[in-house]
Amino acid sequence: MDDWDTATRLVHGGTTRSPFGETSEAMFLTQGFVYDSAEEAAARFAGEAEGYIYSRYANPTVSMFEERIAALEGAEGAIGTASGMAAVTLALMASVQAGDHVVAARALFGGCRYVVEKLLPRFGVESTLVDGTDMAAWEAAIRPNTKVFFTESPTNPTLSLVDLAALSALRNRTAPDAVVIVDNVFATPLYQRPLALGADLVVYSATKHIDGQGRCLGGVVLGNAQWLKDNAEPLLRQTGPSLSPFNAWVMLKSLETLPLRVRAQSETAAQVADALASHPLVERVMYPGRDDHPQADLARAQMSGFGTLVALSVAGGRPAAFRVANALRLVGISNNLGDAKSLITHPATTTHRNVPPEERDAMGIDEGLLRLSVGLEAPRDLIADLTQALDFASRPAASVAPVGDPAA
Numbered sequence: 001m002d003d004w005d006t007a008t009r010l011v012h013g014g015t016t017r018s019p020f021g022e023t024s025e026a027m028f029l030t031q032g033f034v035y036d037s038a039e040e041a042a043a044r045f046a047g048e049a050e051g052y053i054y055s056r057y058a059n060p061t062v063s064m065f066e067e068r069i070a071a072l073e074g075a076e077g078a079i080g081t082a083s084g085m086a087a088v089t090l091a092l093m094a095s096v097q098a099g100d101h102v103v104a105a106r107a108l109f110g111g112c113r114y115v116v117e118k119l120l121p122r123f124g125v126e127s128t129l130v131d132g133t134d135m136a137a138w139e140a141a142i143r144p145n146t147k148v149f150f151t152e153s154p155t156n157p158t159l160s161l162v163d164l165a166a167l168s169a170l171r172n173r174t175a176p177d178a179v180v181i182v183d184n185v186f187a188t189p190l191y192q193r194p195l196a197l198g199a200d201l202v203v204y205s206a207t208k209h210i211d212g213q214g215r216c217l218g219g220v221v222l223g224n225a226q227w228l229k230d231n232a233e234p235l236l237r238q239t240g241p242s243l244s245p246f247n248a249w250v251m252l253k254s255l256e257t258l259p260l261r262v263r264a265q266s267e268t269a270a271q272v273a274d275a276l277a278s279h280p281l282v283e284r285v286m287y288p289g290r291d292d293h294p295q296a297d298l299a300r301a302q303m304s305g306f307g308t309l310v311a312l313s314v315a316g317g318r319p320a321a322f323r324v325a326n327a328l329r330l331v332g333i334s335n336n337l338g339d340a341k342s343l344i345t346h347p348a349t350t351t352h353r354n355v356p357p358e359e360r361d362a363m364g365i366d367e368g369l370l371r372l373s374v375g376l377e378a379p380r381d382l383i384a385d386l387t388q389a390l391d392f393a394s395r396p397a398a399s400v401a402p403v404g405d406p407a408a
């Protein structure tokens with residue numbers, strides 16, 4: 001398997017056949033397992049015999065998912081979790097104890113900010129948020145008790161980048177005991193390999209591109225197998241953020257088509273970004289693959305593709321952004337991303353609503369900002385829909401009736 005290409009690993013990696021020899025991997029929808037004898041049960045509990053015990057600890061379908069995604073990521077070990085937030089929380093809780101300190105990039109998904117800023121301090125873990133694009137800010141935040149560096153890249157929703165190799169090098173130089181954790185959701189496992197860039201743990205919301213069709217929640221933490229066994233597995237077993245076998249099966253099968261889907265969606269995203277940039281209502285387009293992205297060189301250095309998300313800022317602030325979103329016919333209004341269906345979000349009033357306005361400004365989340373998750377529709381149809389919505393929002397508001405009104 002070591003010399004298999006990515007596509008092959010995603011179809012065959014981790015497959016364990018039952019005695020029936022099924023071609024499609026089996027879904028082991030079971031809570032527990034029976035033992036051949038009481039001695040066998042005792043041996044498994046004592047860790048002296050291999051075998052499953054209880055699906056909160058491990059489950060054969062979940063193990064297949066974990067092995068397959070570990071093979072993709074080039075990770076030694078993986079732990080599937082019930083959601084992306086369960087993965088982030090597990091990774092952070094496994095890395096710290098009271099008295100420790102976490103440095104995180106300010107531009108985090110709202111749930112991640114809650115864990116870093118509100119939850120960890122309740123248990124005596126302090127945190128500092130920095131501008132993740134500024135390596136000097138990361139360095140200035142380091143304390144003797146810093147145990148975690150945590151970031152996304154590209155960030156949600158403005159698609160700015162954090163230099164992952166530089167962050168790992170900074171950790172090596174200044175806080176060698178600390179753990180670098182990267183939330184790699186926006187880049188996807190296809191286009192960015194944080195472990196190869198020096199990070200210790202990678203986390204995903206598998207809910208996004210890994211499922212890719214908007215069905216199941218899931219997450220995964222990837223990294224060194226022994227570290228996960230010693231630090232994360234006891235938390236998983238005793239606190240129970242475990243991935244359901246049903247959801248694991250959906251994710252396992254979805255991994256088989258991940259490269260096809262993400263490649264097509266990313267190619268469309270690049271075309272959509274270019275089309276949006278030429279519309280007069282659009283003040284700014286943010287896409288890591290465009291030459292006008294402020295960190296285009298870094299994008300090319302640490303990513304092998306530029307992802308399925310595009311951010312745009314329209315002139316006219318919130319009213320204009322709402323008019324664009326409301327006028328879309330094909331693209332759905334949703335806070336979710338990574339779906340086969342294209343979705344648009346107004347972060348300032350939804351996903352980042354709880355971030356104070358001055359913080360939002362610092363993160364570049366203005367009232368005209370929209371985040372577009374590009375799906376599997378034909379590029380032509382998406383561009384046509386976005387263009388008609390932008391055209392509609394460009395007209396004077398008073399003179400135009402809402403979409404759907406027969407007078408329009």
Ligand SMILES: Cc1ncc(COP(=O)(O)O)c(C=O)c1O
Nearest residue numbers: 083084085109156185205207218
């Ligand atoms: C970057 C990022 N991290 C983590 C999460 C949380 O994932 P989940 O919704 O699966 O808990 C999300 C969800 O939107 C996200 O966008």
